[in-house]
Amino acid sequence: TMPGCLDFGQQDDRSLRPDSLNATRAAAQHTNVTVAAAQHARAYGKPAGPSAASTGPSPSGGRQTPLIFLDIDGVICCNHHGELEEAKLANLRIVAEATGAKVVLSSDWRRQRPLKQRVQRALARIGVGYVGCTSQRKKVEVRGSWLIEQPVRPLEIVEWLQRHRDGGAGCPWVAIDDRDLLCELGGHDLEGHFVHTFFSSGLTLTLAQQCISILSCPPTPLKSQYSNG
Template sequence: MNRDRSTKDAKVVNKVPGSGTKIVFLDCDGVISPFGGQLFAPKQMSFLRHIITETGAKIVLSSSWRMTEFGRGEVSRHLVNHNMPTFIACTPYYSGKPRSVEILSWVEANKDRYNIVNFVALDDINLPAGAPNRAFFARHAIVTNAFTGLTEADAIQAVNILDDSNNIE
């Protein structure tokens, strides 16, 4: 992955005390597990690892995998097996509500606790379409192709979104 700035500089971004937390909301199916492909596909996992490494972001599980203990355990195990920290939390589930509402609810409830400065949502669903504030959410969403999953271009875009300072207002 080529970036305009050095990797050394990038890794310091979110590690300065008081600098705030960047969050990646992670869907699994269609993002790190492309449809018709391998679950937790190595290539897609490497793109996710790039996002986490470059930005110091923390993962919040927004996928339906969060709904069961088995699912959460599998996601955690695969993140660790691919040299990433496990997720710090899961979004709430609101029956009949779009996932974007669940994500925004989690951000609102946790922005002070984690000093959240920015977030990106990785999903194969067009999350901005169901968001209360579409324009705002569109600036924080990467919509993947479900059959290819997370790509290098998606990962670069996610890093750029997360590196945009204090963008949750």
């Protein structure tokens, strides 16, 4: 963990259930997360919360608006009928409120306009800013007589940062996904910026804490540079 950064551990919290005991615990965790994030935001001279965010560099060349590269299936939608789940949206809102972060959609949902619009409406309803979505990039590998499309979501995220945020310099960001993006092409650039969810539980409160920890750390430039072609 970098000096001055939050460390909430690596454990996942699958025990939250809608009973009174766990609801009380969740409320207490929410308070602790928000207070801790506010303390770290003040340490970097930036108030916590969406109202403090700007979409570009500050006049003094300081930090830009934190970004969340958001997958949907296995993060916000952990079911087989396309429902955006309120508990997961609430945890996403905790991250946004604590850090001022806005969303860049990296999910396959961005490929279909009706699905993308559903996400945009849900984000607007909970007060989480939406910046845009990553481009669609393909990497095809020839294996014998087969053409195999390689997963390249990390490259799509890196390309977005290069085009819109100077390669991530001055911009805290985190990618949330149920795919193990670190093992995909370009995944090494996501090291220290990735929170791995599971379809069975999605974005839990513990994982929201990890997102806040990452977004509270000083931004670092990308390790690699890729062609936009």
